[in-house]
Amino acid sequence: MATTQPTTSLVNKLPARLRNFFARYPPQVYSAAVAPRPEAPETATVTTNPEELPSPYTPNRDAKGFKRPDPKEFSPSRALLYSDPKHPNPFLPRKNFRTGKWSGPRFGLRTQAELVNLAVKYNVEALLPPGRKSTEYKDTRRNERGLAIKGTGIGQKVKGHKWERTMEARLEDRRKAMMEMPEMIRLWKQRGHGRGWKSWPKR
Template sequence: MALQAIKTFRTRELSAVLKTLQLSETAPTVPNPFLPRLNPESGRWAPAKYSLRQQADLIKQAKVSNTLHLLPPGPKLPPTALQKVPRPESLDAEPWSQNVVWEGEVKEKKKVSGPENGIRMYAGRKKMFKGHKWERTLEKRVTKRKWLMRGMKARILRFKTTYKRRRPSPLGPARVTGKQPKLPY
């Protein structure tokens, strides 16, 4: 079943080239169905012929049938992974399993650090999502709190001494000023 799926994929994609494969000795170039293509007439990009889910299913079936080397490179199967795959020679006699060169360049994603450290959501991102306001301002508040706590003993001492100076002594004489104090209203 898995081998049949790969055979169907190859015959569908190489149908135009299969006739010329037997005549020529060099590997023909075929458009990669796993990658988007630029239409030269309109200048617009056409999406990949196979979706990412379909690509993943084909790769799973190719792994089961040991025919991974017959698939083109794509987002789900980078070229570096294809180079590591051993090529069995049992299928080389079949016309659909002949060697072809797939057009298009696969851009491999850079390896980002984070998931192995437990940071999954923001791994490889420049800035975090919107989040709650308290989450966005947390770092600034923690920095300010640390800065204020450094001189806290001196600030407490300064406050206590200032407060003592302002408070009138209950045992001392009353302060007499020239003017009567104003009422607060």
């Protein structure tokens, strides 16, 4: 009896819209917490650490720019959108395997956004089914696609200006020159401060 009282009080604090939704779609069957999380295949390399990402600029001048991702490749955001065939997700479209036709979700995107905002307000978002308006999906999708600037997403590249593409090589040459500077100064002093030089010593 002691364990049911807090649960009952929590349910009574929720608005009627959420209570009706959870009564129709129980969280123990439809929520994102019970949905399986498929793991990325071994061939897929998903990098989320910005320090490990390569330069967004293509090194060659013949690059065509950003290529559209393959829809068949593993995507962390698509992996979150799970629907059980026995208990279809009301936030996702479903396919009728007898007729081969698709039917839309029971709740539109605007209704999903309203339910998610209510659930976030009452800290019960994890009890909702996974959908495109959930906070976790939006964060994962934003990391995948990057900002509104082309080339900021994971694995994206842009051609960029020439000075941007050659910046890494120039910085490396500058670093090597600074490392060899003490030796060059020693030679400069040893040879009479440039008297009689026809050219600068080669590095």
